[in-house]
Amino acid sequence: MSQKAIVLDEQAIRRALTRIAHEIIEKNKGIEDCILVGIRTRGIYIANRLAERIEQIEGTKVSVGELDITLYRDDLTVKTENQEPLVKGSDIQKDINNQKVILVDDVLYTGRTVRAALDALIDIGRPAAIQLAVLVDRGHRELPIRADFVGKNIPTSSSERIVVELKEVDEMDRVCIYEN
Template structure:
């Protein structure tokens, strides 16, 4: 089993909050009609990030944003390498995506394979007008031609490193943070 040690703190709670506020402003600026926007969080950490972005947009514009939850487990191309019995969660998109500007939200953009799976899952729900991508961290190393429209922080990493995002909602941590970890073995 591979072990990792924490190498560096790259975002603390304050930096995460500021990055999400900036992304919310960018979303508003790029999507003039707020009512046409829907945020869809990719399980697991994309979900609380989508909710936080919706709250920020509501604070700024005074308008409620539709929020959905996407489980991409069955759409992954590495499903057999993950587990013999993958854990399925519910996709909860309680609105039609037809004609919407859907913004997929995730914590870390790495190879692009998670986003590809999310695009497949989303298209199975309908045909959005436009699909955009918002990520808290872009660490590079793409294997597919995918890029984010909204990025909290670009963090160049090596292949030996892992970017870990800890959020209160998912990790029951005392503080939100993003760290780089390095393989020790």
């Protein structure tokens, strides 16, 4: 795979997350009864960054949780044929019942990861509402799922891959398109 383009650099990611934070506050008329839940792995870091921005804007902390969807994936048998799945576990300290849960992920593609996350959330509790925030929406949905908050829409072909790199994991912030 070869890198085709850098579509978001560190500054563009920062701006996109600030905009998403403002949109979350506006749509929910504040952050009362809201909790951000990041999907492992990079969704967690994006959720934490959104929480920081929301706190800067509103002056109030918003709860952040982590969701591991490993056992909810519909491709689990394909991905783990010869090995046990690596389950890291979810960590949601706040009760999600009757809360507005903002599910956070890095890239929205087919919608299957989000579907698995919805199943995992419903097993934990019954939120008042579930919203979806993603850094990148690349299209190609296989399920009827759309994001409420999008950092950047990046139309791609099926042969392309979007790679989100974050300092917390990859030592740099950027979003790149790779081509086979």
